[in-house]
Amino acid sequence: MAITVVGSVAFDTVETPSGRKERCLAGAATYFSLAASFFTDVRIIAVVGEDFGASEQAVFDAHKIDTTGIQHAPGKTFFWQGSYLENLNEARTLQTDLNVFAGFEPKIPDAYRDSQFLFLANIDPVLQRRVREATPQAKLVAGDTMNYWIKDHKSALLEVLKGLDILLINDTETRMLAGNSNLVLAARAVMEMGPRMLVVKHGEYGATLFHKTISGAPESRTFKTPAFPLEQVTDPTGAGDSFAGGFFGYLASQRELTPGAFRRAMFYGSVMGSFTVERFGTERLQQLTREEIEHRFNLFRELTHLD
């Protein structure tokens, strides 16, 4: 089944203990699309500027990502510059130029209308809601957000949450959104806001899936995936978006959304995040093969399974 994703396509300049890279092709929708493209057809809605050229387009084309929904606007593409020199777990933002993203009005191409999977990457919740309402055919809707929208645009965000099946956010965002420091209670509170599932991303410690609609003890509605033990993290940017792409891409590739499919999707999410951080920007995703993905999936099983 095809996925439609709406979000940012950007150029990033990042510095990490491994080095510095200028103007990598990046953005949440880019990482998501590339990661999901290993599992299913992906259709992207975004806006780019005149500095988005043939070589950037070729990255999407190589992964058969439908870019009909990428608008080309006069001006420059969204630009972000950040540093991980002090803390590899959290970027320090040095510069953010919204550029053409400031006036982004998502438009859904007719050819996208039959997408049954919709992913709302981290953008203004007003836009997320508009896209959600314009895609009533979507049978599974997932999304991401960030501290900025939780703090300063909460009412708009709460409207979006009502239309989501699955929310993917990190520990801090979960606690902030719920106003509860206990993660289990916070997760439950967030699911009361709309989503029937919550994926909490723990960075280097993996992720937890909370599920409110499977019957049974509270514990059996939870599933954990570790992060891969990496000897070198070159650039953490995009790990969460790649997780989301692997997770949702795998779900979209399944005929039936069984509890087992969600568990495997958690593993594939973690696998895709672990590849992304091995190189700068989307370099690793661009060169990845499905065989490498399956190999690492099996290592994840060994890492966690008793037998």
Next chain:
Amino acid sequence: MAITVVGSVAFDTVETPSGRKERCLAGAATYFSLAASFFTDVRIIAVVGEDFGASEQAVFDAHKIDTTGIQHAPGKTFFWQGSYLENLNEARTLQTDLNVFAGFEPKIPDAYRDSQFLFLANIDPVLQRRVREATPQAKLVAGDTMNYWIKDHKSALLEVLKGLDILLINDTETRMLAGNSNLVLAARAVMEMGPRMLVVKHGEYGATLFHKTISGAPESRTFKTPAFPLEQVTDPTGAGDSFAGGFFGYLASQRELTPGAFRRAMFYGSVMGSFTVERFGTERLQQLTREEIEHRFNLFRELTHLD
């Protein structure tokens, strides 16, 4: 097989968001012994003062822990007071009275001489080393330490590490000991110091076992256990020592130390830690049953296994 453990028996006064408890029976060797006692025979070496009475002795007796090696000295038992009001993940120490512990000289009762499993809880590495040298019959030796010994008594600690099979410490201690911020590289460096296995405890995120002597890819020498998703953490004190007790107690109960036994031991460690934090001090361990342990072990499997 019987385990000998050397370490502290203490009284703790703790305050947490759940309340305040005065003079709980505590100490690393106490938590370890109680947790391990569900799996095997435990023999403890420690020192207590005149305030250690019949009710404290009864706790050890109820778990058939051999207390021949507990010395009774004039004065008061080791006392610690801490607060978790600001941060449930890290105690703020308000008071430490070493009392009789200041002059602790571990003595190994003859009846302990056939213990094949030895656990050196977090005490002065000079004492750890002395106990290690006095128990040459031990076939598996594990131990713990803390930032204080790593920072200010490193040479004595390095001598202890040479005699350890397994070291159990937390993330921060691993990075500090190795002087490397990447956990995988830090773990490898720590294993070069002596222990052939390293268990890194991640608090609310579980723990990772690193193993240098199993052949295969680096990834397949790693095993991860999650922490249990708890709705209430009443008192985090003793979680790490209870993990160690469950982990090492389970190993001591096995006829053969297969890779599978180490994996299950990781799960049992995490299970025991999760029970401890549900109540103040050792309250939960005192009332626990083996059936409850098995039930939670199975929930851990559900939490992590794909099928």
